[in-house]
Amino acid sequence: MNIAHHLFAFLAMASLAVADEPSTTLRPPTQPANQAPPNVEVIHDVDIGTGGGRTLHAEIARPKNPPATLMPAVIWIHGGGWAGGSYKSNDAFILATKGYFTASIEYRLSGEAKWPAQIEDCKLGVRWLRANAVKYNVNPDRIGCWGSSAGGHLVACLGTMDDPKFEGTGGHPGVSSRVQAVCDFSGPTDFSAGSAGIQRTTGKKDAPALLGLFGAPFRENPELWKDGSPVLYVKPGDPPFLIVHGDKDKTVPITQSENLLMALKKAEVSVEMLIVKGGGHGLNAAHGDPPVEPDRKAINEAVAAFFDEHLKQ
Numbered sequence: 512m513n514i515a516h517h518l519f520a521f522l523a524m525a526s527l528a529v530a531d532e533p534s535t536t537l538r539p540p541t542q543p544a545n546q547a548p549p550n551v552e553v554i555h556d557v558d559i560g561t562g563g564g565r566t567l568h569a570e571i572a573r574p575k576n577p578p579a580t581l582m583p584a585v586i587w588i589h590g591g592g593w594a595g596g597s598y599k600s601n602d603a604f605i606l607a608t609k610g611y612f613t614a615s616i617e618y619r620l621s622g623e624a625k626w627p628a629q630i631e632d633c634k635l636g637v638r639w640l641r642a643n644a645v646k647y648n649v650n651p652d653r654i655g656c657w658g659s660s661a662g663g664h665l666v667a668c669l670g671t672m673d674d675p676k677f678e679g680t681g682g683h684p685g686v687s688s689r690v691q692a693v694c695d696f697s698g699p700t701d702f703s704a705g706s707a708g709i710q711r712t713t714g715k716k717d718a719p720a721l722l723g724l725f726g727a728p729f730r731e732n733p734e735l736w737k738d739g740s741p742v743l744y745v746k747p748g749d750p751p752f753l754i755v756h757g758d759k760d761k762t763v764p765i766t767q768s769e770n771l772l773m774a775l776k777k778a779e780v781s782v783e784m785l786i787v788k789g790g791g792h793g794l795n796a797a798h799g800d801p802p803v804e805p806d807r808k809a810i811n812e813a814v815a816a817f818f819d820e821h822l823k824q
Contacts, residue, residue: 550575551607559639560682562619562632567681569614569636572604573647577612581650583822584612586636586690588669590660592720593621593629603657609815611822612649614640618665625726626739630668631679634688637669642683653822655692655750657814660763660792661720663698666690667741667771670750692821694753694814697792699763700771702736703743705729709763745774751781753817755810757790759797781821785813 547553554571561567573582587603589596601615616636619628637654644651658666668677670693678688699709706718706729717728721736729736737743752775756768768784775782788804789796796803805813 547572547604548608551604553601553604557614559616560635562628562635562679562681563624567617567619567632567635568598569616569639570598570601571612571614571647572601572607573612574607574610577648578610581644581653582610582612582648583653583655583818584614584640584647584649585818585822586633586640586654586656587613587615588618588633588656588658588662588665589615590658590662591620593661593664593724594720595620596661602659605811606815606818609819611818612647621720621723621726626724626735627677628679629665629724630672630677630739631681633665633669634678635681635683637688637690638678638683638686641688642686652691654690655694655818655822656690657694657696657818658698659696660698663695664700664739664741665698666693667695667698667700667752668739668744669693670695670752671741671744671746674744689750691750692753692818693750694755694817695768695771696755696794697757697760697763697768700742700767701740702729703733703740705733705736709767742771742774745771745778745780747778747780749775749778749780751817751821752783753814754782754784755787755794755813756784757787757792757794757803759789759800760792762792783817785810 551572552575557569557571559567559569585603585606587601598615598617603613607613616633618632641651656666656669669690706721709718725735754768754772756765758765772782772784787794789800790803791797
């Protein structure tokens with residue numbers, strides 16, 4: 512990918528956490544409210560279907576003056592350790608300034624429902640958008656997804672998990688939940704060894720965020736933990752991936768993304784990995800450390816170039 516051919520300035524993303532703190536949980540990122548540019552229309556609390564018997568929603572951001580042709584779309588999946596965060600912050604909204612339809616999808620958090628509820632709800636979001644493509648002037652064959660941390664995990668799941676058991680029954684049956692491009696920021700990808708290396712506490716305890724997600728310790732139900740590991744589902748024909756990870760991430764070690772990278776390459780799936788030198792879990796430098804490389808502007812340009820390549824062309 513040649514970023515130089517896709518340069519344009521972005522507003523700073525608000526989605527990511529500050530530099531890593533000593534912690535034993537994946538924390539929700541600290542986020543100011545998104546402020547949409549004047550050329551972007553925001554639609555709040557759109558019903559997309561149901562999860563666990565209740566209505567789920569999306570926050571839409573789209574161009575106020577949409578192009579005459581069908582728009583590509585990007586779904587944003589928020590982070591927060593599967594236990595926090597909110598769909599109210601649509602951090603892909605900045606792409607709406609460049610002709611994309613974007614939607615931040617609500618999914619049930621781990622305090623309400625355990626795995627696989629989260630991927631069921633994300634797949635529901637894709638089916639909802641594809642089922643309403645005509646209504647929203649969206650190209651149903653050009654839908655990507657982007658997420659950070661726990662959201663990075665879930666978009667990796669969207670890109671690799673095609674088993675019907677993950678579809679759920681929330682609405683729009685028979686509509687494909689397949690995506691055409693995946694951008695994964697700092698997402699954990701492999702729980703087949705439990706929570707080893709991922710916010711592990713002392714001794715043999717499981718990481719609280721993962722114990723909350725799966726609802727059972729790894730030693731009691733290792734197959735369930737493996738069930739939520741997107742790296743184990745990689746196969747030829749998966750959509751292209753862009754993986755972004757900081758080499759100083761103390762929350763989700765970069766090896767999680769490196770293993771996904773290797774699995775995708777082995778399956779001959781188009782994949783690029785952008786390593787942020789000095790970047791912690793929020794892709795920012797720790798207090799007092801040198802600035803990260805590449806900087807946020809270049810990271811944003813890489814993301815935009817990736818989606819342009821795979822969704823616009």
